[in-house]
Amino acid sequence: MSFKIATWNVNSITARSELVASWIDETRNDIVCFQELKCQEHKFPHSTFEDIGYNIAVHGQKTYNGVAILSKYPLSDIVTGLPTFPDDEQARYIEAVISFQNEAIRVASIYLPNGNPADGVKYEYKLAWMNALRNHVLSLLAFEETLILAGDYNVIPAPEDVYNPQTWQDDALFKLETRRAFRSITNLGLRDAFRACDDTPQQYTFWDYQAGAWQKNNGLRIDHLLLSPEAAGRLVCCGIDKNMRAQDKPSDHVPIWAELR
């Protein structure tokens, strides 16, 4: 049985619940991952999404960060926070198993640290977080499951994923050390779902609110669906819901989705 999974950095779920709910109603993804909820769990608009048929798992935080997984099917085995980063005070990781049609799919919603400025404690935190994610992924891959690691990675994987690579070469999203750390994760055996389906350059998931970035198409491809070998073998197609950036009061990110069979 085929299913669709999407991920979206919503930049505050309380500020955007109506827009997000109408997008869900139109797209009817079976599984949806959110990042940057910017609220604690008790402030999450549960009923808005339960009323349209979704189960919800939230790892919230006041003001900053916050991740969630929504699913039409039951959620179990919920993990909040990276087990390999037990002292992390920031809500950036949630994982769950989704069960339907006699199978189990493991999904993670990831909000990887930005890391700027790229030469200080925030960058050290980004690299430490990426190393912890790598260690956790290593143990997840041993299960040999259909595993989907979805989220805002704050990593531009390659020069064709940014409008002007030269101006980004020292940025925490693109510097070589960041891309090397990202590859050390994907090299464990994960497939970038978008690049498995589309080799067109300049396909973005983020446009800054500032300086007319959207109007000039000055974007970044930083939101990714990474697939285990079992998941990659089931991949049908992958796309970006670019039109969501042109809505009223948009997030600065747009959803990216994949269909698996």
Place this chain on the structure above:
DNA sequence: ATGACCACATCTTGTGGA
């Protein structure tokens, strides 16, 4: 045009985002 945003909380100003 070397210009230009948005959300939140401490709330009319500072912080973080990317």
